[in-house]
Amino acid sequence: MTLKKREPMLEERSNTAPGQPTVKELLDLYNMRHIGPDTKVHGVIGNPIGHSNSPFLYNAAFRSTSFNGIYLPLLVDNVSNFITTYSSPDFAGYSYSIPHKEGGPKCCDEVDPHPVVQHLDLVNTTSVGMKPRIDETPVSKEALKHYSLVFDAVYTPKLTRLLREAQESGATIVYGTQMFINQAFVQFEMFTGLPAPKQLIRDVLARNT
Structure with missing residues (x-):
């Protein structure tokens, strides 16, 4: 008699405990x-x-x-x-x-004391604006008119409210995805x-x- 090895079933996430990988x-x-x-x-x-x-x-x-x-x-x-x-x-x-x-x-x-921040006007390194709270922003649009270069470390979504409003205010923006990749x-x-x-x-x- 020949026994065939049975492959494990790939269960969906709903069948695992929270935080447990499938x-x-x-x-x-x-x-x-x-x-x-x-x-x-x-x-x-x-x-x-x-x-x-x-x-x-x-x-x-x-x-x-x-x-x-x-x-x-x-x-x-x-x-x-x-x-x-x-x-x-x-x-x-x-x-x-x-x-x-x-x-x-x-x-x-x-x-490494790399002075990246010295070259940026405004940096958001908080989770404000990250999915699912995409309507939030750490800085008012009114205040953004005082900045020429704005960087948001949040990369989900790529275009956060902060970056969108900074762009509308005339600032150069740096996406979080650019930082993440590099x-x-x-x-x-x-x-x-x-x-x-x-x-x-x-x-x-x-x-x-």
């Missing part, structure tokens, strides 16, 4: 079949974190370059406690998202030591925004 996500997104003892763990730290496109982007990039790594969404309240607890060499790299943009770097041994190039190379697959990163972000 079987399909484990196999297709997180590449579970190839995770082993030498797999390096990376992730994006934030709260909320369900909106982040980083897992789609980095896991696809890791897979395309045959890099033995995984990238996870990490829902974290206290970033200092998290970094202290998860300090194993298996945890190879993190990205910081809202609200840990300031607290995260304080946990680093070294911080920081992904740099972070991927820091994580892996490999050249970033730039077109793949652009394509993945385009599909998921």
Whole structure:
């Protein structure tokens, strides 16, 4: 008698607990079949974190370059406690998202003092205006007339209310997607030591925004 191996059913998200990945996500997104003892763990730290496109982007990039790594969404309240607890060499790299943009770097041994903000008039690094609260803005349209260059780190949606009203007020705008893509190039190379697959990163972000 020959026994045929039965493939697991790919359940829909509705059949999993909140925050728990589906079987399909484990196999297709997180590449579970190839995770082993030498797999390096990376992730994006934030709260909320369900909106982040980083897992789609980095896991696809890791897979395309045959890099033995995984990238996870990490829902974290206290970033200092998290970094202290998860300090194993298996945890190879993190990205910081809202609200840990300031607290995260304080946990680093070294911080690159790149003076990007010095060249910008107005920067929004909060979650104000992010889906689903797309009608919100951190700055009134009246105040925007005093700024010539406005950057919004929010990238879902691409054109936030802040950027739309800044554009209407005559300012030059910088989309959050531009920051996201360029920081992904740099972070991927820091994580892996490999050249970033730039077109793949652009394509993945385009599909998921």
